[in-house]
Amino acid sequence: MKKIINHPERVVTEMLEGLVAAYPNQLKLIDGRAVVTRKNVPVANKVGIISGGGSGHEPAHAGYVGQGMLDAAVAGEVFTSPTPDQILEAIKAVDSGKGVFMVVKNYTGDVMNFDMAAELAEMEGIQVDKVVVNDDVAVEDSTFTTGRRGIAGTILVHKIAGAKAEMGATLADVKAVAEKVVKNVRSMGMAISPCTPPAVGKPSFTLGENEMEIGLGIHGEPGTERKPLATADEIATELTDHIFKDMPLSSGDEVAVMINGLGATPEMELFIVNRKVNQILKEKGIGVYETFVGNFMTSLEMAGCSVTLLKLDDELKDLLAAHANTPAFKK
C-alpha cells in the first residue's frame, strides 16, 4: 500500500485537521467527533443541513460545508458510516430551532446510524427530517432488497436542499425539494482500477490490464459486471443508456450533468467522457442546463468515473444557480 499518510488509523482525524487548517475562516471541527461545521453555526432562522458518511469520498462531505450547501458534515472511518453519537453532535451544533435536515446516502449502515441519531435528537426536542439518496441505477430498485445506492447525485441534493434552506424555507419545504431531486437524479459508475482502504492495506479487487468494472459504487466494491475495457465513447454510451432505461428523457427535457471522477482519474479523461455524454444528449434533443466535471464524490484512489443526470424544472434550475461558497463547490 502506497499512500502519503502518517498512520492508517489517524487518516480521518488528520485529514479533517488539515481541512480546517486550510479554511480557518469558514470551517471548524468539533474536537474528537469528526464533525466539521460552518464557523458560524447555528445559522439563525435557517434549517440546518447535515450530511456525512464514511470517509474516503473527499471532497465529500466536509468539502461541501459552507454557504448555500451544508451546515455540517459527519465523517466516519474510511468507508464506514459515522455513529449516532457523532451525528447527534452535528445535529445539535446546527439546529437554530428551525429543525435539521439530513441528507443520507442509501446504505444500510448510514440509514440506521442517521435514524438512531435522529431519534436521539428528537428526544432532546430537535425536529429532524431526512432524505435518502439512491441515485445509482446499477442495481434495480426493489422492495425486497436494500434498494439503490446513493452516489455522486448526492452532491446535487446538497446543493439544491442547501440553497432552499438558505432562502429561509421550512423543514418540510426543504424536504420536499430534496425529494424532488432524488426523484429526478440518476447515476451510474465504472472503474478501471481498485482502491486500498488504509486500514486494510490491500486493494479492494484486482482487474486485468484489459478489464473494467461496470456498475460499482464508491466504496471500492466490485461492480455488477466485469467487462473488457471499452473506449471512452462506449463507456459514456453504456452509462447513459442505463440511466435512460431507468429514467426516460425526451426531447425538450433539460438536465444538469455531472461527470464525476473516482479519485485517480485524470481530468483529461473526464472531459473526454463529457464530450460524448454531451453529444448523446444533444442528439436526443435534451438540453444541458449545466455541467459539472471533476472529483465530487470519490473512492480513495480508484480510477473510474460516474455519470449523473438530474432532470430539471424551473425551481431546480433556480436553486442550482443560487450562490454557494464551500471549499469544493462555488457558485
Add this chain to the structure above:
Amino acid sequence: MKKIINHPERVVTEMLEGLVAAYPNQLKLIDGRAVVTRKNVPVANKVGIISGGGSGHEPAHAGYVGQGMLDAAVAGEVFTSPTPDQILEAIKAVDSGKGVFMVVKNYTGDVMNFDMAAELAEMEGIQVDKVVVNDDVAVEDSTFTTGRRGIAGTILVHKIAGAKAEMGATLADVKAVAEKVVKNVRSMGMAISPCTPPAVGKPSFTLGENEMEIGLGIHGEPGTERKPLATADEIATELTDHIFKDMPLSSGDEVAVMINGLGATPEMELFIVNRKVNQILKEKGIGVYETFVGNFMTSLEMAGCSVTLLKLDDELKDLLAAHANTPAFKK
C-alpha cells in the same frame, strides 16, 4: 496502459471539446488549433493574458481561462509544448490593442515556442511580453543550466497577473507584478507512482512498493532523488525545508500555500500534508493568508504532490483576493 480514452492521438482534441461542451457560455475553442479562449475575447481595454504548455496537466491550462485569470490557453500534445503558430493564434485572438502577456513555464521547448510566437506577433504589430515561471526548487538555479522548472506556482501567477490585467493595468504593470510573484514563489514536489503518456503507453518510470521520488516535475520524469517512502509529515517537512533553503522566511512573513495533487492523489492525503505544512509555518511564526488544496497542475495519473509557498505583500494579497471565475478556480 489503462485509460478512459478513445484513441491516444485524439486525447487533446477530444478533451478540449469536452471542456468547451461543459462551459459553453464561458469558453470557446479555436478549431483545429487547440486554443481555448474566453467566449468574449478580446476583452476591450484589457491586456490579454495567455498561457499554455503541454497537455496532461489538467485543469492547467484551459481550466484557468475566464474572468480574473487567463484570456486564452494553448494546449500542446501531452507533455509537449505547443507550436508557435498555435500560440500566435491565441495571441491574435486575445489582443485588444493593449498588448498580450504570456505566462510561460521555464522549459526549453516552451520558452522557444512562445518566443517564436511573440516574434511573429510583433511582426504583425502586436505588443507581446512574458514572464517565465521557475518556481521548482528541486534543481538549483544556475546560469550554466536550463535553470529551474515552472510547476504549480504558475497558477498563482495566472491568478495575480490575471487580476492585475482585469483592473485595466498596462502590459508593463502586469509584467511587473507577474515578476514579483515569480520572485516570491517556490515549489517542490514528490511522487509515489509514475504516469503513462497515452501515446507512449508505458509508465514513465517504475518505483518499488516502498520508494518515492523527490524533486520531480510535472512531466512524468524521474526526480532528483529516489528515497524510501516516508510519512506524510516527513514529506511535508522535507519539501518545505527545501523551499526555506531557497527562500528564507521569517516570523511575521505572510504566505499563500498551495498543496497540489499530481492527478491520482486522494484529497485526503493532500489535507494530511497540509496539516503538517500549516503546523510548520505556524511554528515559525509565518502567517498563512490563504491555502489552496487540490489538483491544480497535474501530471496525468501520477500520485504525489507538491507544496508551493508564495510570500505576500499587500499588493499580492489584494490581487489574490480579487474576483475570479474560471472552470477550475473561483474567487
Add this chain to the structure above:
Amino acid sequence: MELTVKKAKLWMEALNEKIQKHKEYLSELDQAIGDGDHGVNMARGFQEVMNKLSDADYATPSDLLKDVAMVLMSKVGGASGPLYGTAFLKMAMATKNKEKLTEEDLTLAVEEAIKGLEQRGKAQLKDKTMLDVWIPVHHYMKQNSPIDWGNLEATAKGAMEATKELLALKGRAAYLKERSVGHIDPGSVSSYYLFQTLAETMKEGDE
C-alpha cells in the same frame, strides 16, 4: 451451566481475541462482496469494549451486555455497529436484573436480539446477513434442552458456511447481485465467532 458476570466477561474477552486474530480475514471477506471494513470495524469496536470492561464492575450480566451494546453503537459505525449494538442491547433488556443467566434466559435473549436485528435491518432469513447465523442458532437453542454447546457451535458454523451459496438481498453485498454468490457473508462469520466463544465459555463449566 449458567452465564455469570465473570463468564460474560470471559466471553467478551474470548470474542475480542477471536476478532482481533481474524480481523484481516473478516476484512478480506468484506472486500469480496462489500467495502472491506468489517474486520477493521469489529476490531475497533471490541478493542473499545475491552477498554470499557476492564475498568468496570457489574452486578449482572445484563449490565455488562448493556455497556457492550453502548460501546459498539458508538464506536463501530457502518451496518454492523447499530446491528450488534441492538443485538446486545436487546439481550441486556431481556435479562435485566438476573444475576446468572440460565440456558432458557440465553435462549430468550437471543430471540429478543433477533427481533431487534430484524427491526433495525429489515432483513429476513436467507438474505445473506448475520441473521442467517442468529436464526438457526436460536432454533437449535429452542429445540435442545439442555443445550449441547458443541452442537450449538457446529450449528453456527454450518449456518455461517451456508451463507456462501446465498444470493445477497440486504446489505452492501446485494449490489453485486449474482456475483455475491460463492462468498461467505462477513457478518455471519463474526456472528459465528460470537456463538463459538459463547459455547466455549459455557463448556468450560462453572468456575
Add this chain to the structure above:
Amino acid sequence: MELTVKKAKLWMEALNEKIQKHKEYLSELDQAIGDGDHGVNMARGFQEVMNKLSDADYATPSDLLKDVAMVLMSKVGGASGPLYGTAFLKMAMATKNKEKLTEEDLTLAVEEAIKGLEQRGKAQLKDKTMLDVWIPVHHYMKQNSPIDWGNLEATAKGAMEATKELLALKGRAAYLKERSVGHIDPGSVSSYYLFQTLAETMKEGDE
C-alpha cells in the same frame, strides 16, 4: 556526390522511416531522462513532412528543406520542434538557389544549422544535447574532403553514444542532475539518424 532535390527527398523518406521504426526507442530514451515524448514528437513531425513533400515539387534542395523546417516548426512542438525547425531553416538559407549541393555546400549548411541551434537553445558542446552530434559531425566534414560517408556515419554514431556519459546541463535531462549520467540523449539519437540517413543517401551514388 551531390545532393539533388530527388536525393534530398530520398533522405527525408529514409529519415522518416528510421524515426517511425524507432519511435518507441526514442520515447523510451526520453522517459529515462526527460518526459518521454521525443519519439512521438519526431514521428508526428516527420509524418507531416512526408505528407507535405508528397504533394510538392521543388526547384532546389533549399526549397525542400525550407518546407521541412516549416512543418517541423508547426507540428512537433516541445524543444525538438523549434530546434530541428531552426536547423533545417538555416540549412535552407545557407543553400539558397543552388540546384545541387556539393559537399562544401553541405558542410556550410551544417555549420549554419549549428549556429542556429546554439542561438535558439543556448547550449554548448558537452551539455548533452543534439549539438553533441551536430558539432563533431561538422568537425569531421570540415576536415575531410572528399567526405567518406561511412566514416561520417561512424563519427555521428560515436558522438551519439558518447552522450551517455555526459551530465546534462540543458534540456529536461538537466533536472535529473547526476541521474542523467548513464543514459543516451534522445535528441542525439534522432540527430544520429539524420546524419546516418544522409550518409546512406549520399553513398548510394548519383541516380
